[in-house]
Amino acid sequence: xxxxxxxxxxGFRDYLPAAMIPRERLMETAxxxxxxxxxxxxDTPTLEYLEVLTGKGSDETDRQIYRFEDNGGRQVGMRFDxxxxxxRFAAQHIHQLGxxxxxxxxxxxxxxxxxxxxxxxxxxxxxxxxxxxQSVVADIEAVSVIDRLxxxxxxxxxxxxxNNRCVLTELLSHLGLLDQSVAILRSLDKLAKIGRxxxxxxxxxxxxxxxxxxxxxxxxxxxxxDAESIFAALPEITGGSESAIEAIERLEAIYRGALAAxxxxxxxxxDVSIARGLDYYTGVIFETILDDLPSIGSxxxxxxxxxxxxxxxxxxxxxxxxxxxxxRLLAAMEQLEMLPGTSTPADVFIPFFDKSQRENYLRLAATxxxxxxxxxxxxxxxxxxxxxxxxxAHGFPVALIAGGNEWDSGKIQIKLLDKKQSVDVNYRxxxxxxLLAKLAQxxxxxx
Amino acid sequence: xxxxxxxxxxGFRDYLPAAMIPRERLMETAxxxxxxxxxxxxDTPTLEYLEVLTGKGSDETDRQIYRFEDNGGRQVGMRFDxxxxxxRFAAQHIHQLGxxxxxxxxxxxxxxxxxxxxxxxxxxxxxxxxxxxQSVVADIEAVSVIDRLxxxxxxxxxxxxxNNRCVLTELLSHLGLLDQSVAILRSLDKLAKIGRxxxxxxxxxxxxxxxxxxxxxxxxxxxxxDAESIFAALPEITGGSESAIEAIERLEAIYRGALAAxxxxxxxxxDVSIARGLDYYTGVIFETILDDLPSIGSxxxxxxxxxxxxxxxxxxxxxxxxxxxxxRLLAAMEQLEMLPGTSTPADVFIPFFDKSQRENYLRLAATxxxxxxxxxxxxxxxxxxxxxxxxxAHGFPVALIAGGNEWDSGKIQIKLLDKKQSVDVNYRxxxxxxLLAKLAQxxxxxx
Numbered sequence: 001x002x003x004x005x006x007x008x009x010x011g012f013r014d015y016l017p018a019a020m021i022p023r024e025r026l027m028e029t030a031x032x033x034x035x036x037x038x039x040x041x042x043d044t045p046t047l048e049y050l051e052v053l054t055g056k057g058s059d060e061t062d063r064q065i066y067r068f069e070d071n072g073g074r075q076v077g078m079r080f081d082x083x084x085x086x087x088r089f090a091a092q093h094i095h096q097l098g099x100x101x102x103x104x105x106x107x108x109x110x111x112x113x114x115x116x117x118x119x120x121x122x123x124x125x126x127x128x129x130x131x132x133x134q135s136v137v138a139d140i141e142a143v144s145v146i147d148r149l150x151x152x153x154x155x156x157x158x159x160x161x162x163n164n165r166c167v168l169t170e171l172l173s174h175l176g177l178l179d180q181s182v183a184i185l186r187s188l189d190k191l192a193k194i195g196r197x198x199x200x201x202x203x204x205x206x207x208x209x210x211x212x213x214x215x216x217x218x219x220x221x222x223x224x225x226d227a228e229s230i231f232a233a234l235p236e237i238t239g240g241s242e243s244a245i246e247a248i249e250r251l252e253a254i255y256r257g258a259l260a261a262x263x264x265x266x267x268x269x270x271d272v273s274i275a276r277g278l279d280y281y282t283g284v285i286f287e288t289i290l291d292d293l294p295s296i297g298s299x300x301x302x303x304x305x306x307x308x309x310x311x312x313x314x315x316x317x318x319x320x321x322x323x324x325x326x327x328r329l330l331a332a333m334e335q336l337e338m339l340p341g342t343s344t345p346a347d348v349f350i351p352f353f354d355k356s357q358r359e360n361y362l363r364l365a366a367t368x369x370x371x372x373x374x375x376x377x378x379x380x381x382x383x384x385x386x387x388x389x390x391x392x393a394h395g396f397p398v399a400l401i402a403g404g405n406e407w408d409s410g411k412i413q414i415k416l417l418d419k420k421q422s423v424d425v426n427y428r429x430x431x432x433x434x435l436l437a438k439l440a441q442x443x444x445x446x447x
Numbered sequence: 448x449x450x451x452x453x454x455x456x457x458g459f460r461d462y463l464p465a466a467m468i469p470r471e472r473l474m475e476t477a478x479x480x481x482x483x484x485x486x487x488x489x490d491t492p493t494l495e496y497l498e499v500l501t502g503k504g505s506d507e508t509d510r511q512i513y514r515f516e517d518n519g520g521r522q523v524g525m526r527f528d529x530x531x532x533x534x535r536f537a538a539q540h541i542h543q544l545g546x547x548x549x550x551x552x553x554x555x556x557x558x559x560x561x562x563x564x565x566x567x568x569x570x571x572x573x574x575x576x577x578x579x580x581q582s583v584v585a586d587i588e589a590v591s592v593i594d595r596l597x598x599x600x601x602x603x604x605x606x607x608x609x610n611n612r613c614v615l616t617e618l619l620s621h622l623g624l625l626d627q628s629v630a631i632l633r634s635l636d637k638l639a640k641i642g643r644x645x646x647x648x649x650x651x652x653x654x655x656x657x658x659x660x661x662x663x664x665x666x667x668x669x670x671x672x673d674a675e676s677i678f679a680a681l682p683e684i685t686g687g688s689e690s691a692i693e694a695i696e697r698l699e700a701i702y703r704g705a706l707a708a709x710x711x712x713x714x715x716x717x718d719v720s721i722a723r724g725l726d727y728y729t730g731v732i733f734e735t736i737l738d739d740l741p742s743i744g745s746x747x748x749x750x751x752x753x754x755x756x757x758x759x760x761x762x763x764x765x766x767x768x769x770x771x772x773x774x775r776l777l778a779a780m781e782q783l784e785m786l787p788g789t790s791t792p793a794d795v796f797i798p799f800f801d802k803s804q805r806e807n808y809l810r811l812a813a814t815x816x817x818x819x820x821x822x823x824x825x826x827x828x829x830x831x832x833x834x835x836x837x838x839x840a841h842g843f844p845v846a847l848i849a850g851g852n853e854w855d856s857g858k859i860q861i862k863l864l865d866k867k868q869s870v871d872v873n874y875r876x877x878x879x880x881x882l883l884a885k886l887a888q889x890x891x892x893x894x
Contacts, residue, residue, distance in 0.1 A: 004502045006538035006759040017487035024488050036816045038793035038823025040464035041471050055451045068515030071559050091453035100826055112518050135826035260806035262813040312453040346485035359707035366709040369483045376485025379547055379582035
């Protein structure tokens with residue numbers, strides 16, 4: 001029989017342990033943070049009726065949907081994001097769930113786009129949303145969630161850029177440019193990329209506004225400095241109407257609330273230049289930039305929307321949500337050398353080199369696990385060198401070495417694998433205290 | 448615009464928080480147990496080349512694969528289990544990973560079978576395997592993993608049924624019935640379901656063996672009693688050839704090793720009647736039955752195989768693995784009332800009923816989270832009754848109530864929601880000790 005070539009489809013990938021361990025850790029950290037705010041997990045099917053998926057998507061997204069006819073003759077598709085399924089889910093279940101409804105959803109999505117460097121056809125999304133409330137508390141909480149997510153993952157140097165879309169809208173209204181807002185905001189979104197002059201030119205060309213008007217819009221977007229000075233400048237720039245003041249006060253309330261909720265000032269940046277697309281968001285919007293890797297773009301973005309599920313229900317469901325960019329964060333962590341690079345989740349390696357003592361090794365490993373210490377026992381009684389090479393290759397920090405003599409004399413050797421240091425300790429199965437104490441030190445990197 | 452009907456496909460389902468919270472907890476427990484033995488996580492693509500998937504499956508499985516032609520004209524399919532992807536993965540990467548290779552994989556699979564009660568077209572699989580070793584240590588470890596999985600999930604009363612397929616093979620060889628083994632084992636697998644007489648009759652009819660031979664086979668399968676008495680009886684029944692003794696000794700070694708590894712005797716049952724299918728397993732096999740719900744069948748099964756990836760590589764890869772039945776376990780936990788029935792992952796509910804104190808509430812919630820206490824702040828300053836009804840419906844155990852006066856006087860009320868008890872404690876943001884101490888008690892169910 002000829003062999004089938006083992007290979008993955010273009011745009012798809014296997015996760016080997018060294019890549020999967022930090023990925024899984026990241027997802028667990030995210031889940032723990034979401035839960036600590038009362039966000040609850042949900043899951044939805046991978047396959048949906050195609051009409052459910054295409055109802056909302058843009059033409060471009062529609063083309064990217066993996067779609068087919070199932071055995072029952074139904075047109076089905078694989079979800080391409082978690083927002084459309086959330087909208088369908090909320091329309092279907094909100095009467096049972098009630099509001100406010102806080103959920104997180106970590107799951108893969110699929111897009112048949114042309115694979116590029118770092119872009120895949122299957123990728124994980126990690127979303128959180130609070131639905132059914134317009135409260136500023138939910139806005140503040142979203143900012144606080146992002147801060148705690150990034151901090152818990154291990155980042156210290158980042159900025160959450162916060163804006164209120166309404167501030168931009170008020171400015172455009174003040175300038176009489178509401179009808180051109182789509183073209184203007186599309187240009188504005190390019191500010192960081194192409195610079196002031198090019199944006200101004202594009203605004204004049206594409207939106208047909210005057211150079212003076214473009215200058216005024218850009219003056220707002222370029223407001224820099226600390227939050228207080230921006231808040232002080234905004235009323236005049238936006239015209240100071242009642243609704244403009246309201247939009248500015250909301251932004252201020254979010255900023256002050258985030259500080260009260262423990263977000264450090266250096267993690268917050270009021271940034272009235274960000275617009276985040278054209279029509280979905282209707283209130284607060286945010287992006288998160290790593291100080292040390294601004295070029296990779298936002299690692300957590302989102303904002304407030306007015307009506308989540310209008311395609312599926314007449315019930316008006318406002319909400320606010322964010323999305324953590326798992327793949328981007330992992331790429332960043334790799335570049336910043338924040339990943340351990342091990343391919344085992346266990347801390348302690350136990351070589352097995354005395355066959356007659358099999359049950360002693362098994363019992364030792366169980367004793368460690370009972371104490372919450374993960375430990376791997378090598379299954380075959382090969383030469384110690386072979387086994388320690390395996391341990392090194394996998395990145396175990398510590399080995400516990402016991403041969404026949406050791407078992408007889410009640411001694412075990414603790415070995416720090418990277419430092420090549422070792423120490424002997426007393427051990428019997430019913431008297432593990434000395435081993436456990438010394439092992440705790442060893443796992444802290446000291447002997 | 449007419450609304451799109453929000454609905455899921457037949458055979459698929461949404462997981463609402465009350466169902467998803469215990470499901471996620473179960474998966475996290477499984478991951479923690481796997482890791483404690485050094486099993487590492489992997490992931491593989493949802494979509495594979497169809498030829499990779501159909502290479503191994505039976506005709507029945509093949510028919511159930513969700514398959515289609517992708518935009519690049521490739522025939523692709525959605526994985527229907529995690530074993531075929533593991534085989535493909537191992538063939539592709541084992542030169543890089545080395546052996547032994549210990550992995551777990553928790554991921555959904557899809558089968559387009561006719562939906563039945565409790566059967567879905569999308570379901571989660573939870574597999575662990577040790578590849579590249581024939582060591583009995585790996586067999587013992589698999590049994591130990593199952594024991595720790597079930598115990599960690601909260602089960603105390605269960606039995607891991609352990610057999611060695613080789614013992615059955617040796618018996619059939621002894622009786623000169625090796626050629627009829629497929630038909631005989633197929634009948635034998637029905638013993639628990641249809642009883643001795645029907646199985647004996649079927650063996651005679653289908654396999655064409657004598658009543659005496661059927662009786663001999665059944666005598667083995669019906670060996671009952673403690674492990675020692677079974678081990679003592681096996682040599683005679685199986686004929687006692689050298690290879691039969693070897694098979695029996697392996698089974699004994701697994702049993703004694705599992706005891707040494709801490710598996711309680713009452714969780715182990717040597718059961719020479721189980722065969723687990725016809726051709727895949729070649730050594731130890733196991734099934735796990737809950738004492739209180741034997742009717743739902745095995746909740747964790749698996750065994751040893753000789754050659755995992757023969758379709759994709761010439762490299763011989765023996766291994767041993769098991770699969771935890773997540774959906775079955777959750778159904779069992781529901782029946783046995785082991786699920787909490789809450790729809791929030793947070794412990795503490797903070798009503799928000801004094802708008803002017805918004806930042807105090809935010810800071811209180813943050814203080815609790817800093818101490819590892821999950822807490823949800825209601826976003827809208829509605830009437831207290833409305834908010835407490837929300838808290839009740841979600842199953843929060845404890846509420847922390849603070850109105851304007853309380854903030855001024857530095858008092859907070861801790862309320863046990865199910866017992867309608869409450870107590871006032873002193874609290875200031877910079878002096879949270881008294882609140883934290885009393886809250887710990889409250890979360891333990893006492894005030």
